[in-house]
Amino acid sequence: MSDFPKIITQNFDVENAWDINVYIERGGYRALQKALSMKPEEIVEEVKKACLRGRGGAGFPAGVKWGFIPKDVEPRYLCVNADEGEPGTFKDRNILEKDPHRLIEGIVITCYAVRVHKAFIYIRGEWGKIAKKLEKAIMEAEQKGFVGKNILGTGFSLEIVVHRGAGAYICGEETALMESIEGKRGLPRIKPPFPATKGVFGFPTIINNVETLSNIPSIVLNGGEWFANIGVPGDGGTRLFAVSGHVEKPGVYELPVGTKLKDIIFTWAGGVKDGKSLKAVFPGGISAPILTSEELDVSADYSSLQKIGSMLGSGAIVVMDENTLMIEVLDRVISFFHHESCGQCTPCREGTSILERKIKKAMKGESSLEDIDFIEKIANSMVGRCLCPLGDACGMQVVTIIKKFRNEIEESFKKREKI
Amino acid sequence: MKEGKEIPSEILKIIKKYPNKRASLIPILHIFQEKFGFINSEMEKYIAGILDIPPSSVREVTRFYTMFKKERLGKYHITICSSISCHLLGSKRIADYIKEKLGISPGEVTKDGKFSLEEVSCLGYCDISPAIMVNDEIYGNLTLEKVEKILKKLSEV
Numbered sequence A: 001m002s003d004f005p006k007i008i009t010q011n012f013d014v015e016n017a018w019d020i021n022v023y024i025e026r027g028g029y030r031a032l033q034k035a036l037s038m039k040p041e042e043i044v045e046e047v048k049k050a051c052l053r054g055r056g057g058a059g060f061p062a063g064v065k066w067g068f069i070p071k072d073v074e075p076r077y078l079c080v081n082a083d084e085g086e087p088g089t090f091k092d093r094n095i096l097e098k099d100p101h102r103l104i105e106g107i108v109i110t111c112y113a114v115r116v117h118k119a120f121i122y123i124r125g126e127w128g129k130i131a132k133k134l135e136k137a138i139m140e141a142e143q144k145g146f147v148g149k150n151i152l153g154t155g156f157s158l159e160i161v162v163h164r165g166a167g168a169y170i171c172g173e174e175t176a177l178m179e180s181i182e183g184k185r186g187l188p189r190i191k192p193p194f195p196a197t198k199g200v201f202g203f204p205t206i207i208n209n210v211e212t213l214s215n216i217p218s219i220v221l222n223g224g225e226w227f228a229n230i231g232v233p234g235d236g237g238t239r240l241f242a243v244s245g246h247v248e249k250p251g252v253y254e255l256p257v258g259t260k261l262k263d264i265i266f267t268w269a270g271g272v273k274d275g276k277s278l279k280a281v282f283p284g285g286i287s288a289p290i291l292t293s294e295e296l297d298v299s300a301d302y303s304s305l306q307k308i309g310s311m312l313g314s315g316a317i318v319v320m321d322e323n324t325l326m327i328e329v330l331d332r333v334i335s336f337f338h339h340e341s342c343g344q345c346t347p348c349r350e351g352t353s354i355l356e357r358k359i360k361k362a363m364k365g366e367s368s369l370e371d372i373d374f375i376e377k378i379a380n381s382m383v384g385r386c387l388c389p390l391g392d393a394c395g396m397q398v399v400t401i402i403k404k405f406r407n408e409i410e411e412s413f414k415k416r417e418k419i
Numbered sequence B: 001m002k003e004g005k006e007i008p009s010e011i012l013k014i015i016k017k018y019p020n021k022r023a024s025l026i027p028i029l030h031i032f033q034e035k036f037g038f039i040n041s042e043m044e045k046y047i048a049g050i051l052d053i054p055p056s057s058v059r060e061v062t063r064f065y066t067m068f069k070k071e072r073l074g075k076y077h078i079t080i081c082s083s084i085s086c087h088l089l090g091s092k093r094i095a096d097y098i099k100e101k102l103g104i105s106p107g108e109v110t111k112d113g114k115f116s117l118e119e120v121s122c123l124g125y126c127d128i129s130p131a132i133m134v135n136d137e138i139y140g141n142l143t144l145e146k147v148e149k150i151l152k153k154l155s156e157v
Helices: A021-026 A030-037 A041-050 A062-067 A092-099 A101-115 A128-141 A173-180 A212-216 A216-222 A226-232 A263-269 A302-307 A326-340 A346-363 A371-381 A389-404 A408-417 B009-017 B021-036 B043-049 B055-064 B084-088 B091-102 B144-156
Strands: A077-082 A119-121 A160-166 A207-211 A240-243 A251-256 A278-280 A316-319 B078-080 B115-120 B133-134 B137-141
Touching: A021 A101, A030 A077, A030 A101, A030 A216, A030 B137, A041 A062, A041 A101, A041 A216, A077 A101, A077 A212, A077 B091, A077 B137, A092 A101, A092 A128, A092 A173, A092 A240, A101 A119, A101 A128, A101 A212, A119 A128, A119 A173, A119 A207, A119 B078, A128 A160, A128 B078, A160 B021, A173 A207, A207 A212, A207 A408, A212 A216, A216 A226, A240 A263, A240 B115, A251 A263, A263 A316, A316 B084, A326 A346, A326 A408, A326 B084, A346 A371, A346 A389, A371 A389, A371 A408, A389 A408, B009 B021, B021 B043, B021 B055, B043 B055, B078 B091, B084 B091, B091 B115, B091 B144, B133 B144
Parallel strands: A077 A119, A077 A207, A119 A160, A240 A316, B078 B115
Antiparallel strands: A240 A251, A278 A316, B078 B133, B133 B137
């Protein structure tokens, strides 16, 4: 069942793999030594060949992103996005807890490849404990000469700073993340300029997700082609699928990009909890438009899910069983986005507020059927009209849930009307 | 806390990590939040003074980020995840139980100052839903029995 390599999770079952000595015993930091003997451009080329697409949600090819950094502007920065906040997502947390040195090694190689001397790891605020452990891991790496000044005697230097957020989902959006590092509110910026030309502190910046960077050591060791061959054309490697909700075995599963969604749920995660039948799935966190049980025979890669009107996002699969009430799912979706809207763009700020009022009324049984049309109209009006994807995600999700489960939602509105 | 000329070394260490002073604002606020359990306008002014920024620039940040509190939290601050995965596995029952047991609603503190409660967005522990956090500590795969034990243990400490 598993004749594919484990890349990210290869140390997950190893005791104390977070200890630098255990990591080194298992071949850790060998990729860094190899990388430092290569030319920076050669590393970028390998990552391009690997077709490594960003694991945070947007799926932009990492090597191409690195290539956008102008050659003549200093300083330049790397921001590591560890602000994992998408409901249903917990893969990056597993990397940070179980194998932090894989990430650190990936960061050092990446910084060498794009000639960065300062990296910020933006970690979500609630994970104070994990942040402290990560800082300790960085210090250990520094003591061994893998981080800091004159790394392994090559003259290349890199400082890594762990920066904790403070409870704002929006800071996972790359431009809001940069604002937050600068000590401001997490309000997304207008693009262009893109971070590669004008990023954090106004300088060229690369922003990569934790899982993305944790793939880099293996790509350097085994070559880009090897990595590209694991996934599907144009979308290489494995993915960490975080499966949660009504499944027998919730958890993180590392599988090749392009594994069928139904196999992830039924073969790997043990199927629906308590032998119930499956009703619906969010295939990429709460931002990825809902799929019904008839839509699961799909390859879990960026373009296949896009083709059926959803997205792979952060690879967070939330499974809902037959007893799940869609009006409650709608309530959780709206309530989340309402709480997390930064308030900068009117369609998102006002849209999520109106939706929140309407769904709360419906939950209390004080709505009429016309309210469903109204909710749909408001949700539609948010799509494509905001600076960042939060408004889009909310609008699209609400519209899709109503479209696919309209009869049930109408029944719920009617039933609750009677109560 | 008075506005003094001496800047604590703990804060100086943070400032040095960043290309400009303002960028150290959020880490500094974390220190105050952890130390005092809240951040008031006096502290905001003090921090603004250290970083050479207007107090309003500090205020907008403390009000934007949910982890910075205007008022003192309980000794044990309980955050209950109310997002989708925890919801599917019964977080509402857990939340209702805790509210009833402690006699407070989210945003409130018990009279003895021991507990405060907050409903939050996804904590990132969906593999052990339903989950809550007590200060820095995560508790997962919760049942009412487990919650009862946790609350009992904390009440005794």
